[in-house]
Structure formats: C-alpha cells, structure tokens
Amino acid sequence: MAVFTFEEIDRRFGDVPEDTEAKMRAKAVLAERQAAWDSLDERLGYSRAKQAEEEAFSLRDGRLNDLFVKPAYSVAGVAAKLHAVLAMGDDSPGDEFPWPQIRAAMTDLLNLSSRPSSI
Known part of the structure; x- marks a missing residue:
C-alpha cells in the first residue's frame, strides 16, 4: 500500500478494531520515512x-x-x-x-x- 499522509492511513484502515495494530505500524513507518526525508532535504536543500x-x-x-x-x-x-x-x-x-x-x-x-x- 502506498500512502503519503496519516489521514490516508486512517482512511485505508478505518475504525476496525482488529486493524489498530497494523494502522499504528503504518503510521510509525510513515513517520520514520518522513523524518529521514526531512533530514536529507535539509542537508541537500531540495x-x-x-x-x-x-x-x-x-x-x-x-x-x-x-x-x-x-x-x-x-x-x-x-x-x-x-x-x-x-x-x-x-x-x-x-x-x-x-x-x-x-x-x-x-x-x-x-x-x-x-x-x-x-x-
């Protein structure tokens, strides 16, 4: 699955209780990748x-x-x-x-x- 915002993750997983753990992992991965991008962007100046x-x-x-x-x-x-x-x-x-x-x-x-x- 490709998502670019936390809102997209929320829409994809919805409010199904059994998907809560997967939703939290997806948000953690997105936050980690966004932080890596932000750091690289700051260094390179893109x-x-x-x-x-x-x-x-x-x-x-x-x-x-x-x-x-x-x-x-x-x-x-x-x-x-x-x-x-x-x-x-x-x-x-x-x-x-x-x-x-x-x-x-x-x-x-x-x-x-x-x-x-x-x-």
Missing part, C-alpha cells in the same frame, strides 16, 4: 531550491505577460516579442508551444502594416 525555481518561473511568467499584453509600436518591438517566444521555446522544450504570444505578435505586425507610412 525544497529550498524547488521553491526558488517556482518563484523564478512565476516572476518570468509575469514579465512575459507584461510584454505580451502591451502592443508593440515598432518592428523592433515585434522582433523583441518574437525573440522572447523563441527563448521560451528553448527554455521549455517539453511545454506546449506558446500560440497566444505568437498571435499577439502577429496582431502587432498586422496593426503596424495597416498604419499609413511615415515616409
């Missing part, structure tokens, strides 16, 4: 690194959202958006391709091309 990674991705996503909700006012601005899309693809090869961002860049290009030329 949870701290994971938290820092999540914060960095959240910050990146916020910045990218800021970039794509604002219209570009030049070809260089559109190029910057497309460069960001390509960089996103390089950083996240397993993720779904960023179609909304490409559509935003295409809208900007169409809007720029429909304006009267300033030449």
Whole structure:
C-alpha cells in the first residue's frame, strides 16, 4: 500500500478494531520515512531550491505577460516579442508551444502594416 499522509492511513484502515495494530505500524513507518526525508532535504536543500525555481518561473511568467499584453509600436518591438517566444521555446522544450504570444505578435505586425507610412 502506498500512502503519503496519516489521514490516508486512517482512511485505508478505518475504525476496525482488529486493524489498530497494523494502522499504528503504518503510521510509525510513515513517520520514520518522513523524518529521514526531512533530514536529507535539509542537508541537500531540495525544497529550498524547488521553491526558488517556482518563484523564478512565476516572476518570468509575469514579465512575459507584461510584454505580451502591451502592443508593440515598432518592428523592433515585434522582433523583441518574437525573440522572447523563441527563448521560451528553448527554455521549455517539453511545454506546449506558446500560440497566444505568437498571435499577439502577429496582431502587432498586422496593426503596424495597416498604419499609413511615415515616409
């Protein structure tokens, strides 16, 4: 049986009196393994690194959202958006391709091309 919390153990065993000893052993094993994980995690810093990674991705996503909700006012601005899309693809090869961002860049290009030329 695979469980990850004491609540899961309680649900699996229920309140059957003849299962009380097995339930207590399962809880002891889980507590022992959790303590070993916590000790290793503290030494290696996995949870701290994971938290820092999540914060960095959240910050990146916020910045990218800021970039794509604002219209570009030049070809260089559109190029910057497309460069960001390509960089996103390089950083996240397993993720779904960023179609909304490409559509935003295409809208900007169409809007720029429909304006009267300033030449």
